[in-house]
Amino acid sequence: MLEVIALRKTFGDTVAVKDATFSVGPGMCYGLLGPNGAGKTTTISIITGTVDADGGKVMLDGELVSSDNPGPKNKIGYVPQEIALYSEINAIDNLRFFGALYGLTGQHLLNRIEYGLELTGLTDRAKEPVAVYSGGMKRRLNIAAALLHEPQLVVLDEPTAGVDPQSRNAIFDALTALVNTGKTLLYTTHYMEEVERLCQRVAIMDHGSVVAEESLAGMRKLLPARNEVTVELEHAPPNLITALPGALSNKLDGATLTLEIDDLTKDLPRALQAISDLGLRIQSVQTREGSLEEVFLHLTGRRLRD
Amino acid sequence: MLKLLSELVRKDLRIFVADRRSMIISFSIPIILACFIGFLMSQGSSGEPKKVSMSVVDQDKSTFSRAFVAKLQKSDSVKITEDDEKTATSMVRHGDIAIAVVIPPDFGKNAASAMTAHTAAPEYRFLTDPTRALQAGMVQGTVMRTTMQVLPGVVFGSMAPSQDDQMPFKVKSEFQTSDKSPATSMAAHAFAGMGLQGLLFWAIEAAMTIMIERKMGIWRRLRASPVSPWMFVLGKAVSSTIRAMAILVGVYGAGFLLFHFRIKPQAECYVGFALIALAAAVMTSTFGLLVASLGKNAQQSRGLSTLAVLGMSMLGGAWFPMDFLPQFMQTISKAIPVTWAINGFDDMIWRGGGLTEALQSVAVLLAFSVVFAVIALKRISWEPEAG
Numbered sequence: 163m164l165e166v167i168a169l170r171k172t173f174g175d176t177v178a179v180k181d182a183t184f185s186v187g188p189g190m191c192y193g194l195l196g197p198n199g200a201g202k203t204t205t206i207s208i209i210t211g212t213v214d215a216d217g218g219k220v221m222l223d224g225e226l227v228s229s230d231n232p233g234p235k236n237k238i239g240y241v242p243q244e245i246a247l248y249s250e251i252n253a254i255d256n257l258r259f260f261g262a263l264y265g266l267t268g269q270h271l272l273n274r275i276e277y278g279l280e281l282t283g284l285t286d287r288a289k290e291p292v293a294v295y296s297g298g299m300k301r302r303l304n305i306a307a308a309l310l311h312e313p314q315l316v317v318l319d320e321p322t323a324g325v326d327p328q329s330r331n332a333i334f335d336a337l338t339a340l341v342n343t344g345k346t347l348l349y350t351t352h353y354m355e356e357v358e359r360l361c362q363r364v365a366i367m368d369h370g371s372v373v374a375e376e377s378l379a380g381m382r383k384l385l386p387a388r389n390e391v392t393v394e395l396e397h398a399p400p401n402l403i404t405a406l407p408g409a410l411s412n413k414l415d416g417a418t419l420t421l422e423i424d425d426l427t428k429d430l431p432r433a434l435q436a437i438s439d440l441g442l443r444i445q446s447v448q449t450r451e452g453s454l455e456e457v458f459l460h461l462t463g464r465r466l467r468d
Numbered sequence: 469m470l471k472l473l474s475e476l477v478r479k480d481l482r483i484f485v486a487d488r489r490s491m492i493i494s495f496s497i498p499i500i501l502a503c504f505i506g507f508l509m510s511q512g513s514s515g516e517p518k519k520v521s522m523s524v525v526d527q528d529k530s531t532f533s534r535a536f537v538a539k540l541q542k543s544d545s546v547k548i549t550e551d552d553e554k555t556a557t558s559m560v561r562h563g564d565i566a567i568a569v570v571i572p573p574d575f576g577k578n579a580a581s582a583m584t585a586h587t588a589a590p591e592y593r594f595l596t597d598p599t600r601a602l603q604a605g606m607v608q609g610t611v612m613r614t615t616m617q618v619l620p621g622v623v624f625g626s627m628a629p630s631q632d633d634q635m636p637f638k639v640k641s642e643f644q645t646s647d648k649s650p651a652t653s654m655a656a657h658a659f660a661g662m663g664l665q666g667l668l669f670w671a672i673e674a675a676m677t678i679m680i681e682r683k684m685g686i687w688r689r690l691r692a693s694p695v696s697p698w699m700f701v702l703g704k705a706v707s708s709t710i711r712a713m714a715i716l717v718g719v720y721g722a723g724f725l726l727f728h729f730r731i732k733p734q735a736e737c738y739v740g741f742a743l744i745a746l747a748a749a750v751m752t753s754t755f756g757l758l759v760a761s762l763g764k765n766a767q768q769s770r771g772l773s774t775l776a777v778l779g780m781s782m783l784g785g786a787w788f789p790m791d792f793l794p795q796f797m798q799t800i801s802k803a804i805p806v807t808w809a810i811n812g813f814d815d816m817i818w819r820g821g822g823l824t825e826a827l828q829s830v831a832v833l834l835a836f837s838v839v840f841a842v843i844a845l846k847r848i849s850w851e852p853e854a855g
Contacts, residue, residue: 210692232694240692244685248479250486255479262475263693291486307689 163188163223163346164209164315170217171204178204180370181218186315186348186363191341193357194350195454196367202350203243205367206317209348210240222315236264239313243320245300246307249293253284253303256292257310264311271310278306281336298329305336316340317348322356334359354454364454368462378454385452385460389426391433392450393419396443403440408432423449472695476703477710483677484711490673494715498666499722505662505787506655506727519547520603523556523568532576532622539614546610560595566603568595569611579615580623653818655727660813661786663719664748664806667712668777671756672770674708678760679769701757701845708753709746716745729817737816740826744812747833751805754840761847780806805836 164186171179179201186192196202207213209220211229220227222234247256257275266274279285282302292300305321318337322330337360341347349361357364358378365375374384382388391409398417406412408429409421419437423429426449437444484491524540526533540548551559556568570593578590592611596604681687690700723729731741763769781787783797784806790798801807812829815821 207688212688212691229691230696232696235692235694238692240689242685242688242692244688246685246689248483248686250483251479255482259475259479260689260693262472263690263695265472265694267471 164348165221166205166209166218167221168218169205169208169215169220171201171208171213171215173204177370179208179215182365182367182370182372183218184365184372184375186346188314188346189341189344190363191337191347191349191361193361193364194348194367195352195354195357195364195458196350197352200352200367201370202367203319204370206240206319206348206350210238210317211235212240236311237314239308239311239316241305241308241316241318241321243323245297245304247292247300247303250291252291253279253288253295253306256303257307260307261310266310274310274312278309281309281339282306283332283336296326296329298325298332301325301329302333302336305333309340313345315346315348317350319350320352321349322351322353354458358454366454366458366461368458373461374457381454381457382452384457388452389423389430390450390452391421391423391426391430392448393421393434393437393444394446394448395419395437396445399440399442403437406433406436408436469699472699473703473706476700477707480704480707481710484707494666494670494673494711495718497669498662498715498719501666502659502662502719502723503726506658506723509654509658510652510727519543519545520567520607521547521549521565522607523549523551523559523565525551525553525556525568525570527553527573528571528575530574530576532579532619533571535618535622536571536614539618540610543610543614546607557595560597563597566597566600567607569593569607570595576622579619583619583623652727652729653814656723656729656817657785657810657814659719659723659727659729660810660817661781661784661806663716663813664784664809665777665781665786666719667715667748667752668755668780668806669774670712670715671708671752672759672773672777674711674753674756675759675773676766676770678704678756679763679766683766697848698845701848705750705753705757705841708756709749712749712752713745716749720745731816732818732820734822736823736826737821740821740823741813741816743830744809744816744826744833747830747837748805748809748812751809751833751837751840754837754844755805757844757848758840761844780804783807785810805833808832808836 166182166184169179169182170177182201182205184192194202194205204213208215209227211227211231211234214229222237225231225234227234227238248259254275257278258271261271261274276285279288282305284299284303284306287295287299292303295303301321301323305318308316308318321337322333325333334356337347337349341360347360349357351357361378363375363377364381365372366381367373374381376384395417399414403412403414403419406421408431409423411422413420421433423433430449434444434447524537526537537548537550540546551568553568553570556565556570559565560568572590572593575590575592578587581587582589594604594608594611691697731737759769759773763772783793783801784804785801786806790801790807793801808829812826812833815825815829819825
């Protein structure tokens, strides 16, 4: 559905996006992960036709996206990172205005406004000026404004920035409902847990480049070990444990042994047997899958929120 | 396209009305300023001669000096007190009076001798406040005239012609206004000046909202829509013009109500006034777009444009009559839109101009609007910052 091909954009001497390439299939929630300044916002500005690329191209359903081509723009709903609303007027007037930009009129526009308000749980407060809304309510209205024209692709740029947990859940519920109706979502964030919760496929950006592009499971495969296993021993062992069969590495801290294991089915039994063979008694075993945060750290040498 | 344009305009008007405080300020500031200046100017031009206070220090105590003081006391143009030099000096320095005249000892005798035997003329000493040069100049003229009226009588006695017959002519002023009322004309001029200045300041605020919308990411959202950026600019220009017209109607409505001036009751003046108001509103709206396009941030734009508005208002004659300005500034003022707008409004209200004068002002104001709009469109950057 969406193809981003060798995208490049510079601002003065700064290269904001460097040969970014990825594609998003229909009905998929696609995550674009990266720390602040990674080039995510510039990338989606080009995808939404807000900015033109210096090189490369973006195709939506085979049509070239550019700032002066209204065709693809009609198929995209854009939720900017900022609360891009008129705070002096109420939610209905805001939605009416943004709907009119996409040619919606009359009863159809009113129906879509009603849908947007219901989806985001703002029907009861629809006639109040946006200025009196909480941050979470503004965020939700920010999303509703992008859905009025029934876009095929919804591009969300950090839609949960600065919201409380309750509003974050409301936003996730709304986005999950969208995915369930078959919409395609392109979701940028630097919160990996949001991507893990919503997305099926992910691209990781750093310094303007796409450093990895995989399914969630595929991303974890990029780690040397996909699982972290914490073994609590009955007593701290008298000697250091140098190597364990099945474990890629181990770290001992008192009676807690942390192992890096690639394949739980194949390698974990071997490692546990080796511990037993050393005469150590196991009290508990906990396993944890490698996170996107760790994938990012592994790929770039720094943390997502640096 | 018209439907979309009307939605763009409607949204701006809703925001204008919703922000009650800003709306009230937009209307009330020019009205208050115009009322204040209009009141001052209309008082100063009521046609009644105003007496300037002055002090006379008579150190001569001669027949001439007594006759001179007596004559001044009957003057229509000055109101005098007799003081010693120390008191008179103190009064000038404290701003109580603009000028004091000192008649030195033997002034009368020496002046008579200078008149008959051509000996050296004695000197009056004028103690003046440099900030009130206009009043001082007027008093000096009165002193000269009074001296020439009194001195021959003192020197030649009954041989001199009657003092009251010294001037072989009289002066009568006729104010060239359509309603022959200088007070309402000055008030109308003040409303034109302050109305225009208020509109330009309002345009700066309108420009700030455009810049804030950009900073808030609204432009980013607008650019992502299938609507052309030119349509957004057109929407802004039309909505600003409508709001500026509303402010002008409010300002002039207050003027008509409080100061009782009127558009000259001729169809061409009503049409001319409406066209000038529309052209001035268009000029103001494009000036706002220009301001929004020039500065790198709101603070910078506000500072520069405030300076520009103050300069245009001063040079355009909004603060005081153009005669106060040096000749080269009066020439520069022809290149300022405010001048043409104020002249146009004055023409339609009290100068007795017609549609020809109105169309001249309209043409110049629209030309300025085109220049402002072209620069603004070339300068406006739609691209967001890197992210």
